[in-house]
Amino acid sequence: MKLPRSRKVPARAVSAAFATALAVGSAALVAGAATAGDVSFESGTRCSAGSGAGFDAVLGFTGALPDTVAEGQDVELPPVEAAVTLPSAAVDALRGSGVEQVDIALDASLRLGQGERTTELPVEGMVSDAVSLPGSGELDVALSGSVPEYTPADTGPVRVELVELVAGGTAYPSGSAKPRPIECAGTGHGEELGTITVAGSAESPGESTDDGGDPAESDDSGVTMAEPAAPGIELDVSFDVDAVSHIAGLGSDLELEQGRFDGVIYEEDGENKVRGDLDIPPSAGYFVAFDFMPTTSTVELVQHGEVSGDAELDLAEQQAHVDLDAELFVLLSDVRQDGVSLGVGDECRTRVPASIEITGTVNLAEGAESRMDRSEYTIPTFTGCGMHEPLDPLMTGLVSGGGNLLDTTLTTRCIATCPERE
Template sequence: MSILRSRSTRRRALLAAAAVAVVAGGAGAVSGMAPATARQERAEDSVRCALPDGGQVETPVEVGLSVPDTVTAGTPLAATPSVSVVLPAAAVAALRAGGATRVSGTASADIALRQGGKDTPLPAAEVSAEAAALPADGDLTLALTGPDVLARPVEGTAALVLTGLSARLRAGADGTADQAVDCAAYSGGGELGGTTVTAAEQAAAVERPAAPAAGLKVTFDVDAVTTVAKVGADIAIKGELETFLDIFAPPPSPVTGTLRLSDVKGAYLVVFRFMPVVNSISFAEGAVTGTARVDVSQQPWVADIDTVSDISLRLYEVKQDGVDLGVGGNCRTVRPMTVALKGDVTLVPGAVSEFATTADLPAFGGCGTEEDLDPLIGGLVSGPDNPMTVRLRLKCIDTNCG
């Protein structure tokens, strides 16, 4: 397998700053790997790591990327990554002798979509494992998982290629500072899985229905707060939700609509507890679909809703310590973020209905005017289970809307 070492100086500096902020140690990667199939066959290798006591250990690493056998052109190809790192018994004993009782880990795999002899970089696959207790003896295996890697291939054949992999481990104990398990850094290449991309007309399209022209029009003011889980920062979001509800259809009644959110200017994040980042966010119009059960036999009417909103985000004016990172004007989520709302809505103008939910923040693509910043942006903010509080204030119903 060829070794790929080309990196721009600026990207090295940014990624190094991010890595140092997470762990005060080096990173290991895998080269010479065999392809993984859609059935999640494992690709195996090992890396040499330096333990805190100065000892060296060969650490087995396995990588898997579950790729579907076929995908339709124009729809996302979602591949599920997984990485496992095995600390041998000798390394476990050495860490325990140094006072450690647990080990945690993260990894970042650089993936490219290969079609027609051309490789297109994708957002990095970020995986992690919670801290695991060191066993009294024997090996310790850390299983790292994370959100899907997404690509949009064109008709033909496509493959997902590993262009680099870094793993970062931390060993620690209650009341003591964590220590890094330093590993040699490598870059590599090789296919992890392939798929057949069929023409769009060869597969049945699965689409959410468009908003109907008829029905009871219900409009809400939206006031939401989402917490970016990776950095613990709250972002306030405001906008308007326009829905159509057919209350006379057999229950559950269909709900469709459009979500329009205002730009968020100058959102402030503190990354890795010391790196201030300011950015602005815009949102494309989002489709809302779902169902509602409306009780019209009593006053006030109450709708028990079960809906999903699709929200696409664009980041711009991203600055770190006042320095523009140059993400450009097309730094967007590679797929919409889906926000599910379930519960009761009181159908009275002025009534406020509140929901607590979570949403996965997808990876970003198209970031960077001079270099690929997708892995950096995704590593900073993308990830699962971001808490959200959504308040809907009913603004008007049907013809009462001004």
């Protein structure tokens, strides 16, 4: 992928000379119109500046969680707004060491649990562009991230924990001096933030669960209604998957190798659901850096947990409208610039999975092609990059961030009578 060494771009860890406090504030996390309660977290952490002396930083996370949501209601978390402040002493220290710019990023994940079932939700896209240091005084940098929706499994309490909060960054000296990647220890492991109560919902007055009609029949307008979920249904499905992703940070397209989705449509609590496995082979990426330097890489999307979602069947028309959620790690390897390996190693991947929603109407006739709705997603920050030097900030700065697009086409291989996969 396009990985020029000298570009001043966002990175995973905050700048190197935080000799004093680093403050982070998060906006409220609100679900629907439910009443929210304040939550907060603050902790010190230790950072290292390459071979230089370590320093302390303070990370704070504040916001609000809903007290209650109704049964069947998704918990919708709006974008998280955060602020990172470099105190004037840190700015002076950075300038004194020749630094002119810094870029900043935060990694954060929430864990929501009911009983033994837990779900991790990454706060995605909290990266900044390179920012010039002021001549004097402190530096404030605003960051914004998104959090996927959460669907409670049942009524009762939902525990909300902070999986980890990580800050770090890169300082960019003047002239030809190399950037200085800095990493801070993660903090907040398992810190309890609060509890959301999922309350049972009662039937509204005047409503009836029996309308006396057949939900599979046409309504008064003549439009065929979706098929009801058949009790105990289990319908094997298999699709070839072709996709092209536009990587916003690189301004280039990546054509993925043809993959495959093998799954099942099944009934659960009166609704049709889909679950299955998405397998996409490693894909070769080719980009041109600075309009003249060819750059190549191998990109792999690795599934984290099953792809799952909802399906609305219309058997009369042999089609289904699906709404799928895929959690995919992005792996980079064999990154070469003008034929020369950058030495990223085999462990370079996003810290958390990218969350991609795939929706659209699928033609269930064997051999039929179905173009899904265009997806927009965020690529999280990278970790584990670099065999000889830390390259996490470089990979993060060039590749991570929002605004990435995915165009997906599904070709139906088989329905109901699918052979076992070899």
